[in-house]
Amino acid sequence: MADEVKRKTPFGLSLVFPRKARYHGITMDQREFDVIIIGAGASGLFCAAECARRGRRVLVLDHAVKPAQKVLISGGGRSNFTNLNVSAEHYRCGNPHFVRSALARFTPRQVLDLVQGRGIAYYEKEAGQIFCRKSSREIVDLLESDCRRTGVLVLTGLSIESVRKESSFIVVTSNGPFSASSLVIATGGMSYPNLGASDMGYRLAKQFGLRIVPPRPALVPFLFSHAERKTFHQCAGISIDTNVTSGNRSFRGNILFTHKGLSGPAILQASLYWEQKTAITIDLLPGLDIAEAFREKRQSRMLIGNLLGTLLPKRFVQAWLDETLSTRPIVECSNKDLQALAHDLQHWLIVPAGTEGFKTAEVTAGGVDTDELSSKTMEAKKAPGLYVIGEVMDVTGELGGYNLHWAWASGYAAGQYA
Numbered sequence: 001m002a003d004e005v006k007r008k009t010p011f012g013l014s015l016v017f018p019r020k021a022r023y024h025g026i027t028m029d030q031r032e033f034d035v036i037i038i039g040a041g042a043s044g045l046f047c048a049a050e051c052a053r054r055g056r057r058v059l060v061l062d063h064a065v066k067p068a069q070k071v072l073i074s075g076g077g078r079s080n081f082t083n084l085n086v087s088a089e090h091y092r093c094g095n096p097h098f099v100r101s102a103l104a105r106f107t108p109r110q111v112l113d114l115v116q117g118r119g120i121a122y123y124e125k126e127a128g129q130i131f132c133r134k135s136s137r138e139i140v141d142l143l144e145s146d147c148r149r150t151g152v153l154v155l156t157g158l159s160i161e162s163v164r165k166e167s168s169f170i171v172v173t174s175n176g177p178f179s180a181s182s183l184v185i186a187t188g189g190m191s192y193p194n195l196g197a198s199d200m201g202y203r204l205a206k207q208f209g210l211r212i213v214p215p216r217p218a219l220v221p222f223l224f225s226h227a228e229r230k231t232f233h234q235c236a237g238i239s240i241d242t243n244v245t246s247g248n249r250s251f252r253g254n255i256l257f258t259h260k261g262l263s264g265p266a267i268l269q270a271s272l273y274w275e276q277k278t279a280i281t282i283d284l285l286p287g288l289d290i291a292e293a294f295r296e297k298r299q300s301r302m303l304i305g306n307l308l309g310t311l312l313p314k315r316f317v318q319a320w321l322d323e324t325l326s327t328r329p330i331v332e333c334s335n336k337d338l339q340a341l342a343h344d345l346q347h348w349l350i351v352p353a354g355t356e357g358f359k360t361a362e363v364t365a366g367g368v369d370t371d372e373l374s375s376k377t378m379e380a381k382k383a384p385g386l387y388v389i390g391e392v393m394d395v396t397g398e399l400g401g402y403n404l405h406w407a408w409a410s411g412y413a414a415g416q417y418a
């Protein structure tokens with residue numbers, strides 16, 4: 001590429017070294033910067049280019065060899081990179097108002113203008129969800145090329161050994177120490193550890209006295225109890241349009257039976273609002289008045305199981321419905337039985353045994369407590385010069401492009417001040 005020099009060091013360190021950096025007087029030996037960002041993911045790279053546009057000398061450090069790996073796999077390879085309906089209501093955060101300021105300053109329209117300006121084609125899949133038409137690689141290229149153009153130095157494949165604050169922040173790495181007056185934690189969440197996720201952001205924040213809301217997997221499939229697993233094992237692969245309620249939030253969408261439990265968009269959404277040991281409620285026939293359907297067929301000799309088999313997948317009905325009820329003609333059922341069945345179909349209660357955990361969770365809920373941070377700048381109130389952005393914060397978006405949007409919005413906010 002014309003505007004960059006790629007170098008491999010003997011230690012496997014990967015350098016994306018911008019020519020422009022030389023123009024700014026940065027050399028490979030340079031150790032002092034204005035801003036160091038730990039984490040070359042969505043929020044870190046976005047923030048880096050914003051800082052550099054203000055003339056700041058910026059270094060981004062990452063232990064993974066390739067930057068922005070989660071962006072690359074996001075949206076099944078097409079990155080659902082924003083949502084037209086972005087608003088505070090789609091985020092879970094200890095302080096629900098915290099996100100408002102950053103979201104107002106970096107809107108979905110600005111994201112669309114940015115990608116459109118770079119010739120990236122996109123489309124709205126459903127309910128405001130915006131995906132790349134071709135590939136998420138285009139978003140990663142955008143982030144990397146903005147860093148190159150603005151003279152950001154990105155060092156990957158090194159480990160962070162320690163961080164301390166003297167007159168400036170000193171970050172000691174496997175490639176030696178670097179210093180800067182501003183330090184940005186952009187290490188993301190704990191999900192998908194095989195892609196470089198770690199708990200370093202939480203440890204660093206704690207080191208500087210910031211409170212952490214315990215991290216937990218979110219946007220993640222649920223696990224059945226042992227008994228439910230036995231009952232529903234033959235349902236693996238079945239998908240049903242439902243309405244799932246968790247806490248005080250409801251989500252219309254498909255649930256998908258897996259070998260271990262339940263997945264699918266409505267379940268992933270519900271997991272964000274789920275508390276351990278509580279029940280979720282599933283309406284298996286949303287928008288249908290099943291009690292009325294029973295009344296209409298009150299005199300019919302049709303078997304209950306056969307009637308439900310016209311409304312729901314037969315394999316599921318077999319597993320879900322009590323066998324004696326399934327083989328009973330509707331006319332022989334008592335009103336009480338039919339009422340109870342109608343109620344159960346629209347209020348199927350499940351207490352998940354747990355979730356599939358960080359290995360498959362799309363995001364991590366919890367994180368650095370937002371009360372510790374300025375909602376305008378993302379700077380830590382107790383530690384001037386320290387900024388926290390992206391998923392490592394206690395801000396978690398629903399499924400549908402909200403998490404990447406938060407990475408951009410929080411990175412943009414910090415990028416104006418760090």
Ligand code: FDA
Pocket residue numbers: 038039040041042043044061062063064067068069070071073074075076079080081082159160186187188189191192195196197198199200201361362363389390391392400401402403404405407
């Ligand atoms: P991000 O994870 O992007 O970057 C963190 C960086 O920090 C990584 O490069 C990591 O290597 C580095 N790091 C971590 N620990 C370190 C350490 N100890 N030392 C040095 N570096 C360290 N969201 C969305 O809105 N739309 C979507 O379509 C999807 N799809 C999706 C699919 C899958 C499978 C996953 C796992 C996630 C998504 N997401 C998503 C979520 C989205 O990818 C995520 O919220 C953002 O990438 C978060 O951006 P961050 O910059 O905070 O972290």
